[in-house]
Amino acid sequence: MSLEKHRNLLDYAVSFLLRRKGKNFATVLVFTLVVFTLASVVMMMGSLKQEARETLSLAPDITVQKIIAGRQGLVPLEYATAIEEIRGVSRVEPRIWGYYYDAEEDATYTIIGVESLTGLPFEVRGNLSESAVIVGEAIAREKRLRIGDRLILRDHRGEYVKFRVVGIFSSRSALQSADIIVMPRSEARKFFGIPKEYSNDLAVYVANPAELSNIAIKISQKLPDARVLTKQQIRETYDAIFGWRSGVFLAAILGAILAFAILVWDRASGLTAEEKKEIGILKALGWSTGDVLEMRTFEGVVLALNSYLAGVLLAYLHVFYLGAPLLKPVLLGWSTLYPEFELMPAVTFEDLILIFVISVVPFLAAIVVPSWRASTIDPDEAMRGI
Numbered sequence: 126m127s128l129e130k131h132r133n134l135l136d137y138a139v140s141f142l143l144r145r146k147g148k149n150f151a152t153v154l155v156f157t158l159v160v161f162t163l164a165s166v167v168m169m170m171g172s173l174k175q176e177a178r179e180t181l182s183l184a185p186d187i188t189v190q191k192i193i194a195g196r197q198g199l200v201p202l203e204y205a206t207a208i209e210e211i212r213g214v215s216r217v218e219p220r221i222w223g224y225y226y227d228a229e230e231d232a233t234y235t236i237i238g239v240e241s242l243t244g245l246p247f248e249v250r251g252n253l254s255e256s257a258v259i260v261g262e263a264i265a266r267e268k269r270l271r272i273g274d275r276l277i278l279r280d281h282r283g284e285y286v287k288f289r290v291v292g293i294f295s296s297r298s299a300l301q302s303a304d305i306i307v308m309p310r311s312e313a314r315k316f317f318g319i320p321k322e323y324s325n326d327l328a329v330y331v332a333n334p335a336e337l338s339n340i341a342i343k344i345s346q347k348l349p350d351a352r353v354l355t356k357q358q359i360r361e362t363y364d365a366i367f368g369w370r371s372g373v374f375l376a377a378i379l380g381a382i383l384a385f386a387i388l389v390w391d392r393a394s395g396l397t398a399e400e401k402k403e404i405g406i407l408k409a410l411g412w413s414t415g416d417v418l419e420m421r422t423f424e425g426v427v428l429a430l431n432s433y434l435a436g437v438l439l440a441y442l443h444v445f446y447l448g449a450p451l452l453k454p455v456l457l458g459w460s461t462l463y464p465e466f467e468l469m470p471a472v473t474f475e476d477l478i479l480i481f482v483i484s485v486v487p488f489l490a491a492i493v494v495p496s497w498r499a500s501t502i503d504p505d506e507a508m509r510g511i
Contacts, residue, residue, distance in 0.1 A: 153432050160436025160484045167476050168444045169452050175471040185328035190352040199323035213340050215332040219324035221313040230267050236306045238313025259292035263303035281318040425492030429485045445470050
């Protein structure tokens with residue numbers, strides 16, 4: 126009997142909302158927009174963090190850089206020899222890489238020099254040889270490059286260098302390789318003007334992951350002018366960067382949610398004469414204060430859940446099917462060459478709960494208290510419109 130009563134109250138609440146379609150549609154529309162924006166940020170940042178973790182799983186165990194006057198400088202190759210002498214180090218690989226600004230496209234590329242394509246964390250087509258390059262999908266798209274075409278770049282001396290495109294990265298996630306140009310290590314040295322006895326940094330691999338921290342400490346002690354970064358430290362840096370950007374955005378959204386909650390409170394508190402009269406009639410017919418409060422609460426729950434589900438669904442489509450065009454320029458960073466990548470769905474139950482708590486709970490709180498005040502209206506005064 127009690128369940129039937131609650132169902133009847135819910136039916137009446139729905140019919141009450143349908144009789145005021147215009148007023149409630151505006152509330153649902155604004156609330157859906159708030160949930161959509163919040164959910165889009167949460168979903169995109171979750172996907173980017175997952176993408177970063179997958180990418181970093183392929184990173185070296187330890188990265189060693191040389192610091193000169195507080196800035197990163199070139200690392201002497203003799204540092205690699207010193208690190209290889211530490212017990213537990215399985216391999217040290219000097220790396221040649223750098224950034225290249227393309228004024229024509231107003232974009233920044235990452236140029237990487239490698240000895241071979243073996244071990245690259247991307248699917249590639251083609252083979253590297255002298256004056257040959259493999260480019261990312263975004264670069265090929267922006268510069269209309271196909272395999273066999275020529276790519277002309279300006280080296281550190283300002284001279285134009287011609288390269289032949291022998292491959293285009295084909296990766297499940299273009300976010301990893303979109304703005305990358307891979308060339309032979311010797312070509313990269315010449316392009317950036319890096320002497321043979323130096324490299325940009327050193328990639329260190331250890332045999333036993335449990336010894337990672339100890340080996341990092343030994344490297345720091347042996348090379349006091351070096352910056353030693355473990356894979357875990359780099360992962361934490363990525364999380365902090367994404368967290369800071371999303372935090373700023375979420376702070377602005379929370380302000381909008383607060384303003385929306387205040388608006389809902391004001392509208393729920395300011396009942397119209399018709400609504401007061403209807404509540405008075407219901408109480409005169411035998412409805413208790415609890416029944417009126419439950420009915421008004423059901424109204425808020427129906428509005429909130431419909432807005433929440435619509436906002437989350439639209440956010441999912443926006444982020445994972447359309448590529449988050451409204452958020453990508455804000456959250457991805459400084460590069461103007463935004464890859465057309467597909468964000469991998471990485472929505473967790475905790476994310477959905479977070480969105481619910483931040484958006485729906487304030488909305489319901491703004492409904493309950495005014496609803497309780499409305500449920501205590503004297504029937505005689507309400508029906509007279511007082």
